[in-house]
Amino acid sequence: MGDLPQLDRDSQFSYACNRCMSCCHDAHISLDPYELLRLSRNRNLTTTEFIARYLTEGGIVLRNRQDTSCVMLGADGCTVYSDRPQICRTYPLARRRGSDGEIILRYSGLTVSTGVYGRQGTVSDFLKAHEVEDxxxxxxxxxxxxxxxxxxxxxxxxxxxxxxxxxxxxxxxxxxxxxxxxxxxxxxxxxxxxxxxxxxxxxxxxxxxxxxxxxxxxxxxxxxxxxxxxxxxxxxxxxxxxxxxxxxxxxxxxxxxxxxxxxxxxx
Ligand code: SF4
Structure with missing residues (x-):
């Protein structure tokens, strides 16, 4: 993570997802309580039920199926799209807290991904489009x-x-x-x-x-x-x-x- 390029909100950045869904395989999506609540309500479950049914590794990581697909992935894409976790919204960026505020990192992308990086916009535009502030x-x-x-x-x-x-x-x-x-x-x-x-x-x-x-x-x-x-x-x-x-x-x-x-x- 330390070697990933660092951006800020004004950096030129765009990313076109071509729905190859490769980032929804072999993922390790850990949830904070807000993400857990959003997903639970999306599935009409209590957090108790959601944890038991869909989470692993200490009750905070979304399970993957045997074929490595995320347990929330369906044939047409993410089945909880409107309530998907933070990293699923920001990817291929990731946001961390640093001592002086936020740090925005850029993943280089999976070799099997068909997503296309570009510079038609800013990090701010990208984050706004994915409704991440809450x-x-x-x-x-x-x-x-x-x-x-x-x-x-x-x-x-x-x-x-x-x-x-x-x-x-x-x-x-x-x-x-x-x-x-x-x-x-x-x-x-x-x-x-x-x-x-x-x-x-x-x-x-x-x-x-x-x-x-x-x-x-x-x-x-x-x-x-x-x-x-x-x-x-x-x-x-x-x-x-x-x-x-x-x-x-x-x-x-x-x-x-x-x-x-x-x-x-x-x-
Ligand atoms: S929650 Fe949705 S977007 Fe995130 S990895 Fe799972 S299927 Fe993909």
Missing amino acids: FFAASDRYFDLALRIAAILAAAAQREPFRFATLRDIIEAHCQFHTAAIPSLIDVDRVVSDYCRERQLEFPANLAEELALHMQAVEERLAIISATPADGVDASDALDEMAAFAGALGAATKARVLLAFVDAVFR
């Missing part, structure tokens, strides 16, 4: 949340050093897709419906409200972790749950959660 905004929020969780877990490991190795291993397993265990906090519908039931709130009417409540539910759990052990509660399960979630968010948003956690512990 995806970028949600991804940025979860990127920031992942790093904040890492800092809070690091503080817990500093207070109680015996927790360090366990938290590091959990984060690493999820960051690197080395586990089949699904972080409970990734399951947005379940987290939000539990949260609403416990507080006798109406379930949110739209995705933006649901995402906001998902964040709020996580924030409240983080506040409890931050306060422990001052209030004498054993937070082991909550810490492990949060470490798994942070690792999964790191994998989905490319936030360097493991590095942030380890750095903060030994700072």
